Amino acid sequence: MQISELARATGVSARALRHYEDRGLLIPGRTGAGYRDYSESDVIRVAQIRAMIGAGLNTATIQRYLDCVRVDGHRPSLTMCPDLRAELDSIAERLAAKQADLRRTQQRLNELASAG
Amino acid sequence: MQISELARATGVSARALRHYEDRGLLIPGRTGAGYRDYSESDVIRVAQIRAMIGAGLNTATIQRYLDCVRVDGHRPSLTMCPDLRAELDSIAERLAAKQADLRRTQQRLNELASAG
DNA sequence: GTAGAGGTTGACGCCAGCGTGAAGGTCAAG
DNA sequence: CTTGACCTTCACGCTGGCGTCAACCTCTAC
Incomplete structure (x- = not known):
């Protein structure tokens, strides 16, 4: 989906989504024309990001946490x-x-x- | 007195004192060489400023109401x-x-x- | 072809009280 | 004359997530 669609789905501005990409929190695919192409799972990912920002984590810390989850696999475990x-x-x-x-x-x- | 002397007397940095002047909170005289020349009463005035900043007021608000606050010793009081x-x-x-x-x-x- | 909606990458603005050089003038002392 | 301490006026940096143009490209519809 395109950026405005994800923005509507998450309630987060397109500018914020690009900002998350700048910070390495969200890495969408690209169409031939260079348009960002988000997947359905990115809706959940954005929700996670928003939850962590709401908990007072900065983007650098959030990136480390997301990397951690990726390594862990399915269940998010902080013990990893x-x-x-x-x-x-x-x-x-x-x-x-x-x-x-x-x-x-x-x-x-x-x-x-x-x-x- | 010069700026470093007032800084020592108040515990406020010289940079901060210049900043207060930029914001119109403190208006020292000037010597022939252009040096700032503070009076003894400025020691009290700086204490008032610090008290108000410590209470969460910004410099614009402080400028409007600085003359309303008196600091007798360590305890501030308000006039009308x-x-x-x-x-x-x-x-x-x-x-x-x-x-x-x-x-x-x-x-x-x-x-x-x-x-x- | 053209209007319009939507996409892209910069890059500055914000809030605010200072910290921190930079570049240079003043002045008492050796 | 020369340190060296102290003064002056700029002016950027900081903290940081995002708003808001600006200038330009893409695609669809009529």
Whole structure:
């Protein structure tokens, strides 16, 4: 299928799909005219990508995870990728740090707003 | 005083002080040679700026309301600036939204990590 | 053939507070 | 005169997923 069709099927913009290809997350075939030619399985793949982006992973990390899945085969197993475990842990740490930072900011804002 | 002296007195980098001037938050005098010449009161002003940045305000907002905030020692207080209240409320809303967003991200990350 | 819908590859813009050289002027001290 | 410390004004870099032209090619329909 063409890019706009995949865009409609996934709810992701065509620009985003090209961006994923730039980052090596999605590698469609090409027609004779140079048009991108996506398969049905790419719908699922895009859903996976979106899920991981929503979980705070960047595209570089996502690419490593997808490569991992490809090697593993059918069932996605994180035990095949020990490095990914550490990666997810560090991401969780960063999120926790962000949250703590945000709470401190809210605290200071409250102090500012309640002053006077 | 010169910029490095104010930087030491406030714990803020010279680059940041120049940045505050670019944004119209701090307007030092100039010596004959073009050197920035800060006054003692600028030490307090920088403390006010840092307090507001720490509370999540951007430089444009800070410029509008800088004169409304006084820092007595370590504790900021507000003088009469009615619009500032509304501004602070909207900032508080944005912070709350960010926090909710962050929690959703953590939730999705947990789901991903436990999917192995 | 021509209009129009849709495809392609760049490449800059965004949000924002600075970090970090680059290139060069000022000034007290040896 | 010459270090060398400190000052000045640009101006790009950073973080990063994607919006948004721009300039141009492809295919279908009338």
